[in-house]
Amino acid sequence: xxxxxxxxxxxxxxxxxxxxxxxxxxxxxxxxxxxxxxxxxxxxxxxxxxxxxxxxxxxxxxxxxxxxxxxxxxxxxxxxxxxxxxxxxxxxxxxxxxxxxxxxxxxxxxxxxxxxxxxxxxxxxxxxxxxxxxxxxxxxxxxxxxxxxxxxxxxxxxxxxxxxxxxxxxxxxxxxxxxxxxxxxxxxxxxxxxxxxxxxxxxxxxxxxxxxxxxxxxxxxxxxxxxxxxxxxxxxxxxxxxxxxxxxxxxxx
Numbered sequence: 001x002x003x004x005x006x007x008x009x010x011x012x013x014x015x016x017x018x019x020x021x022x023x024x025x026x027x028x029x030x031x032x033x034x035x036x037x038x039x040x041x042x043x044x045x046x047x048x049x050x051x052x053x054x055x056x057x058x059x060x061x062x063x064x065x066x067x068x069x070x071x072x073x074x075x076x077x078x079x080x081x082x083x084x085x086x087x088x089x090x091x092x093x094x095x096x097x098x099x100x101x102x103x104x105x106x107x108x109x110x111x112x113x114x115x116x117x118x119x120x121x122x123x124x125x126x127x128x129x130x131x132x133x134x135x136x137x138x139x140x141x142x143x144x145x146x147x148x149x150x151x152x153x154x155x156x157x158x159x160x161x162x163x164x165x166x167x168x169x170x171x172x173x174x175x176x177x178x179x180x181x182x183x184x185x186x187x188x189x190x191x192x193x194x195x196x197x198x199x200x201x202x203x204x205x206x207x208x209x210x211x212x213x214x215x216x217x218x219x220x221x222x223x224x225x226x227x228x229x230x231x232x233x234x235x236x237x238x239x240x241x242x243x244x245x246x247x248x249x250x251x252x253x
Contacts, residue, residue, distance in 0.1 A: 076184025
């Protein structure tokens with residue numbers, strides 16, 4: 001098994017509603033781009049803050065997409081914007097953690113957000129190292145506002161009449177989303193040793209993601225991987241969907 005991944009979590013004294021997360025991300029990106037040269041000198045990309053291909057100036061003045069970057073639809077976000085206790089928060093993983101730390105050392109005291117200036121006062125700041133490991137026992141996790149289904153999976157979901165079939169599909173998707181996150185962080189574990197199962201579907205609703213109504217689920221699952229708090233799984237994780245929280249109520253032996 002590989003491996004270590006740095007982990008930085010910052011929660012700000014800035015009230016935030018779910019429909020404001022994209023605007024908050026935009027404000028952070030605007031602040032980051034003021035210091036793009038510093039990031040480049042440090043060998044850190046600024047595109048981790050928005051997870052899209054950036055444009056670069058060519059000698060002839062023509063802007064072309066940066067080459068050799070994964071499509072943003074498939075690249076696991078290393079910086080994820082969230083809400084904690086109704087306030088703005090950001091999670092950085094791997095190189096995203098380094099970039100987040102650098103930004104906070106460069107950023108102005110005030111953030112230009114929705115036409116006003118807000119203080120970047122921190123309510124919480126964690127900087128740790130996550131050492132992924134497969135535990136002897138399984139632990140429960142809550143997965144909040146998880147967007148598990150793409151168009152193809154949603155059509156398959158609609159055709160299913162048996163709850164057991166839907167549970168089986170969701171377990172397969174949790175498995176795949178875990179691998180997507182681990183691969184995005186360059187982490188290797190023994191896949192055959194990973195165990196998980198879905199314990200309950202706690203809530204179903206439709207949430208707006210990029211202007212599209214998507215099925216969002218709150219679920220509880222058990223897994224023997226030590227997943228860190230706040231990490232996102234599934235689709236839309238850069239905007240706070242699919243947040244993982246550990247549940248300490250019981251451990252499965």
